[in-house]
Structures are given as C-alpha cells and as structure tokens.
Amino acid sequence: MQTIEKKKTVFSGIQPTGNLHLGNYIGALRNFGPLQEEYNCLYSIVDLHAITVRQNPTELRQNCLKLMSLYLACGLDPQKSLIYFQSHVAAHSELAWILNCYTYMGELSRMTQFKDKSQKHAENINVGLFAYPDLMAADILLYQTDLVPVGNDQKQHIELTRDVAERFNSVYGDVFTVPQPLIGKVGARVMSLSDPNRKMSKSDPEDTFIAILDDPAIIRKKVRRAVTDSEALVKFDVENKPGVSNLMSIYSAVTGKAFDAIEAEFEGQGYGTFKDAVADAVIAELEPIQNRYKQISADKAYLNEVMTSGAERAAKIAARTMSKVRRKVGLAPTQL
Numbered sequence: 001m002q003t004i005e006k007k008k009t010v011f012s013g014i015q016p017t018g019n020l021h022l023g024n025y026i027g028a029l030r031n032f033g034p035l036q037e038e039y040n041c042l043y044s045i046v047d048l049h050a051i052t053v054r055q056n057p058t059e060l061r062q063n064c065l066k067l068m069s070l071y072l073a074c075g076l077d078p079q080k081s082l083i084y085f086q087s088h089v090a091a092h093s094e095l096a097w098i099l100n101c102y103t104y105m106g107e108l109s110r111m112t113q114f115k116d117k118s119q120k121h122a123e124n125i126n127v128g129l130f131a132y133p134d135l136m137a138a139d140i141l142l143y144q145t146d147l148v149p150v151g152n153d154q155k156q157h158i159e160l161t162r163d164v165a166e167r168f169n170s171v172y173g174d175v176f177t178v179p180q181p182l183i184g185k186v187g188a189r190v191m192s193l194s195d196p197n198r199k200m201s202k203s204d205p206e207d208t209f210i211a212i213l214d215d216p217a218i219i220r221k222k223v224r225r226a227v228t229d230s231e232a233l234v235k236f237d238v239e240n241k242p243g244v245s246n247l248m249s250i251y252s253a254v255t256g257k258a259f260d261a262i263e264a265e266f267e268g269q270g271y272g273t274f275k276d277a278v279a280d281a282v283i284a285e286l287e288p289i290q291n292r293y294k295q296i297s298a299d300k301a302y303l304n305e306v307m308t309s310g311a312e313r314a315a316k317i318a319a320r321t322m323s324k325v326r327r328k329v330g331l332a333p334t335q336l
C-alpha cells in the first residue's frame with residue numbers, strides 16, 4: 001500500500017517594529033517563500049511580541065500592514081501560506097499563559113535577547129519582556145510546527161521551545177511536535193555596517209543598517225560608508241576582517257557566489273570596486289521587492305482579505321491543539 005507522507009509544517013514570525021533591514025531579509029524573510037512549495041506554511045506578524053517594548057499605537061498599526069505588504073512583496077502567496085496577525089488568533093495568548101506554568105524563571109533569565117533588551121529598555125523591564133519566549137513557543141507549538149526558519153539570534157528561543165514542549169509531552173504524552181530551527185548557512189547573522197562586531201538591529205540608528213525599503217541611492221551611500229579595514233584585501237576572515245567578511249556574506253547571500261569565488265573576483269582591487277559591486281547586487285535584489293511593495297501596500301481591500309482569511313484559517317488549526325492542551329491539563333470543557 002502506498003503511504004502518503006503528511007506535509008510538514010513551517011512557522012515563522014517577524015515583529016512589526018521599526019524598519020525591516022537586510023538582516024531580517026537575508027536571515028529570515030527571503031527564505032520563507034521557497035518553503036511554500038514543499039510545506040504547510042504559516043507566517044505571522046507578531047504584534048503581541050512588539051508591545052513588550054513601548055510602541056506608538058498608530059505607528060504599530062501601520063507597521064503591521066507594512067510588514068504584511070512586505071511579506072507579500074517578498075513572494076509569500078496567501079493561497080499557499082497562512083499570513084495573519086498574531087493578536088487576531090487569541091489562542092496564542094492562551095497557550096502562552098499555560099506554557100508560562102511549565103517554564104522556569106531560571107530558563108527565561110538566561111535568554112540573551114531578554115538581557116539585551118533589558119539593557120536597552122532599563123526603564124521598562126516588564127513581565128511580558130521576560131515571558132516573551134513562551135509566547136514565541138506558543139506561536140510555534142500551536143500549529144504542531146516541524147521547522148522554524150529564523151536567523152541565528154532566535155536559536156536560543158527555539159531551543160527553549162523544544163525544552164518546554166518535551167517537558168509538557170513527558171507529563172501528558174505526545175501533545176506537541178518538537179520543532180527544529182531552520183537556519184541558513186550564509187547570512188544567518190548579518191552585522192551592523194558601522195560596527196561589524198554587533199548584529200544588524202532595527203533598534204540601532206538608521207545608518208547602521210540597510211532597510212529593505214531604502215532608496216537605491218541611500219543603499220549605495222550606506223554600503224560605501226560601511227566600516228572595513230585598511231588592508232585593501234577582499235578576504236573572508238571574520239575574526240581579523242569582520243567588516244569585509246560581513247559585506248562578503250551579504251554579497252554571497254544575494255548573488256549565490258561562494259567566498260573563494262568572491263575573493264578571486266576582487267583580487268588586486270580596492271574596497272571601492274568591491275563595495276560598488278555589493279551595492280549593485282543588493283539594489284538588484286531589493287528593487288523588484290520595493291516595486292511590488294508599492295503596489296500591494298496601496299491595495300487595502302486585498303490586505304484586508306489576506307489578513308482576515310489568514311486569521312480565520314489559523315484559528316481553526318490552533319483550536320485543535322488548544323482543545324487537546326485544555327483537556328490534558330485539566331481545564332473543564334465549555335460544554336459539560
């Protein structure tokens with residue numbers, strides 16, 4: 001008898017905060033589209049995570065639509081993937097609470113993102129910021145996710161998700177699929193243009209990152225100004241040449257060229273030629289996305305349709321997991 005293998009499930013999310021940059025694109029977003037062909041994919045705009053730091057409400061609402069438009073401009077197809085706002089599916093918050101009761105303070109205290117964000121927002125180290133990884137675990141576990149495409153900085157959160165899922169399963173049987181991170185070989189950690197020892201970050205000043213929606217002239221200017229070194233040698237050596245290595249990773253990620261081929265291509269040439277080639281390649285990658293973005297973001301009826309139908313379908317899948325979880329932990333059903 002022929003066995004039909006069930007398609008695996010992919011889940012990922014991005015926070016609708018600030019300007020999405022080349023790190024978000026190379027580390028995560030550009031990997032989302034190709035997965036649609038082989039897997040059941042859900043891509044969320046994680047607005048509840050965003051409010052762990054203070055947001056301007058009007059800007060947050062705009063950023064959510066902006067991010068959904070970017071998802072679509074980067075090739076996500078609502079016929080193939082579920083695209084929705086996290087806060088539109090209440091089960092995310094519900095499961096997050098339950099998972100909080102199966103996670104230890106010590107585990108959450110060790111999270112690097114919590115430590116970083118507590119430093120950046122010392123005036124607002126709230127409980128949500130601390131419990132953030134359990135909301136992320138809920139996002140993933142609700143859909144019985146197999147694979148989570150993310151950049152390197154989210155690996156620790158996925159390891160925690162796995163630990164919590166395994167702990168829950170060991171008490172109640174196989175309730176959750178234990179997910180795996182899916183992290184690209186090149187570009188999983190794109191570094192800041194002004195300090196190549198720090199990762200590129202939305203919350204840093206504008207000139208340290210290339211925004212996906214930056215004008216080509218701005219992209220060129222930012223790449224030209226990127227910190228390198230005085231050796232005038234295009235060579236991949238993260239320890240001694242972090243700036244050049246970062247630009248090489250970006251170039252490799254968008255052109256598909258290997259590091260040794262890039263070294264050969266720019267042998268004997270200065271950083272000026274190399275940087276121009278990096279800027280050209282990044283512009284060639286981003287310009288078509290920017291053009292699609294302009295069209296899509298103007299079509300409010302279409303965005304509305306994608307948003308509501310995504311949430312409706314996601315809620316149905318989430319409800320199946322929630323009913324199992326509620327039963328296992330001993331919460332009474334709504335109908336006796």
Ligand code: TYM
Nearest residue numbers: 012013014015023024027028136150151188189190199200
């Ligand atoms: P966020 O919104 O900070 O980032 C979105 C994605 O971009 C990746 N990324 C990077 N990749 C390479 N280089 C960089 N400099 C860089 N900066 C960011 C991130 O790894 C991420 O994949 N907690 C998540 C959002 C989230 C989530 C989830 C992700 C919430 N729930 C469930 C996966 C599954 C976050 O803050 O990503």
